[in-house]
Every structure is written in C-alpha cells, then in structure tokens.
Amino acid sequence: MRSRSKRNIVLVLLGSLCISLNGLAQKGPSFIGITGGLSIPTGNWAKANFVSSVSGFADDPSGYAKKGGIGGVEGAYFFSKHFGIGALANYATYKTNIKPLSDGYQDSFDVDQVTTTASGYKIWNFLPGFYFDLPVWKRLSVTARALAGISHASTPAISVDVEDGGNDDGTFEQKEASKTAFAFDLGAGLSYRIGRCFAVNLKADYFNTKPDFTIENSQRLNSAGRLITSYDQPLSAVNVSLGVAYVFGK
C-alpha cells in the first residue's frame, strides 16, 4: 500500500518534470490584455451590521462594502510552454451599503431623521507574479495565476446629517482614509483563442489586502453611535472577470 503511494508520487513528479522540460523547449502564449468584471467583497468588509449605541461610541468591524466593478490591464511573458511571469494592474470600486449604517445612527441618537451620504471604497492594485497555461482542448486552455504586490486602498467619506424636532442638529463626518499595503491574488480560469492573435479570458480570483487605515472623524460631539478611528480588517474579494487579450509569441 505504502509502496504504491510512493510510486504514484514518483510518477506525478516525473510527469511534472516532463511537462516542464517539454515546456522549456517551446514558448507559451504571452499576452497583453484588458479585463473587467464583478468584485464581490467577503468577510467583515462585506458585513453591514445595524449598530446602535445610545451611550458611548460603538466600534464594529463591518465594512459596509457592496459588490463593485473591477477593471484593469494585464500581461505575461511565457518563458516556457506553461509558465510565465507577468503583472496585473487593476482598479476596483465598491459602493457603501449605507442603509443599515444610517438606521443605526438614527436609533443611536433617537432623532426624527438621519440623512447619510457616502462615497465608496477605491482600490488600485499592481500585482506581479506567475502565470500558468495548460492547453486542454483545441483552442481552450486552463489558466492560473499567483500574484503578489501592492494595493492602494481608500475608505469612503461618510457624512451624517441629524435632524430632530424641526431642527438641523448639524452634520458629522467620517473622513476618507487611504493606505498602501501588501496584497495578493490567486486565480484560475479559462482562455479561448480566437484567431491567431486574440484570446477571450474568463477568470475567478481571490484577492486580499489588509491596510491598517487610520480614520479621522469630525464633529462627533457626543458619545453615541458608531465611531471608528481605525479599520484593520482585511479587504478581501472574489473577482469574476472577463477579458480580451492580444496573444503573441506562439
């Protein structure tokens, strides 16, 4: 039993070596292209808790990030049939899920009305790394990438206007904050060649960065409601993207 599993491992390793050596003899499909799609925040960043605190400030890890759009450019040079190095530069934006946030402030201050206005999260990424391509059927390849680099992210600017008893009791603000941090992206997908020069790529990726934002607030005169002065939760997302690429070198 044990010798059989050892034999299997050896066979897999030999197979991999064979693919690599074979791959070194040829060059794979280097490309440059654009990509765009949907980015789905995960974890605490995507949470949108109703936070009410009538006496004292409340800190909550909810990020209130909605699904967003993502787009960018990427390219890779394949130094062998299957492996290449390249980079992805992209930009993503996410609207803020302000309804539960706003309802929490209304309840915290026990007022007639709260009007909450917010911008969104913005993330710029530059992620170099390794690319993999394995032709599986005619023009179709399975692709994968493992990228690591930097991410520049910014949080929404949020303003809350409080009205009660016919009076406008003023507006308080959570200021926009930005930070650059390490980021990584792991993904897999399918690539379909169209003609000699083009390919259509469908990819799914997991992206993660963890900027430790320091957040400024203004006009928080009384201790009540949600107040965050830092946000150190991971900004992680599953990205589903469709792209078109110009293929060369094969």
Add this chain to the structure above:
Amino acid sequence: MQKIFFAPRKYLAALAILSLLVINGCNKKESTVSPAPPGNETLSTVELVYQNAANPSDAGVAIWRQLDLTEVKPPDTSLAKVNLKANATYHVQVIILDEVSDAPKVDSVTPEILDRENYHLFFFQPEPVAASSVVISITTPYIPVEDGTVTSATGPYLNLSVARTDLDTNNPPLQIGLQDNFTTGAASTGSLRVVLRHQPNAKNGTYAPGSTDLDVNYQVSIQ
C-alpha cells in the same frame, strides 16, 4: 493588394481607459434617509421628587400631567406645586412617565433618558428672577432670556437656585439634570420652568442646540 493596418494594442489601451472610466463613474456618492420608526413614548407626566437634605421627613412630590395627546385640554397642574422650607437644600429627582401610550399601564421614561444621557440636558428656571441671577454657563441650569426667561428689575424674586448633580459619559462629562439640588433663600413664591432639551450630537452644556422634548411649569412656595 491594399494592406489593412490593425493595431490591436492601441484598441486594447483605449478599451482599458474606457473601462476604468466606466468603473469610476459607477462610484458616485449615495445618500439615504432614515426616518424614526413609529411608536415613540409620550412624555405625559413629569414628577419632581424632593427631600430636605437636613431633614428627610420634609419631602414631597410635585406632578405635572398632560394626558391629552392633542393638547387641546390644558395640562393638569393641580399637583404641580413645590413646597419648600426657607434656607434649606433639597435633593431633587426628576421622574418622567408615559401614562398614555400603554394605558392603564404606566411606563417610566426616566431610564431611557438616563440611557441616552449623552444628548439630553435639563434646564430649570425659577421666576421671577433678576437679570443678574440668570448666569449662563455650561454648568448652570438656567434658561437664557432669548429662550423665554422673563427677568424682573424690581422683584419680588423667587429665592431659589438650582444645581444639577449628575454627569453623563461624554468626554469631558457634561451635566444631565435628572438629579439636582434646590437651594432656597428667604420665603418667597413664584414658578419653576423645567425644560428637557434633546441635543443629538450637539450637547455642549448650553441651552441652544437641539430641540425641546418637554417644557413644563410648577408653582413654588418657599415658607
């Protein structure tokens, strides 16, 4: 044969810029309004529970009551009378009840105000009062002249001063007014106006910010 020049990289660059503009354009500011849910309590009854600090048997309750939600009928002030001894100090507690919403059950609203102490502030104004006695600061409970206090140049004055004794959890702490000390002087009569200000994210110790949750009057007799 005519050559067709096709520059895919240029098209890709143009598409990339276009897609970034579209993505950024989708990220405009959003706004939402959160109104208060229905069913807030009614502040129908305000009690001043007082006790002489030097003589606990000298105690009383003054009750102001408005059970008519339409406020067409005048409030019941038959029990809104504070009887104090001259030259004494009284510990006073303000109790607010809702005798309307859940009648015949009586709900105390005081714990809720205490919960929300960081944006509630009571004011007390004895009248008649000399202008010089209406000292306005973040630690005095008096109501500015522009907010309805009538001063008298000649008197006779109601010889009563009020000091709040409880603090909220703001930083720095501000007074609340659910617990107070009334200090009397010589025998006199007049009225005491009690106002509760709701100052959401605006409480700073002064009367001005916010709105009025209740505004009631008591007759005061100092013997």
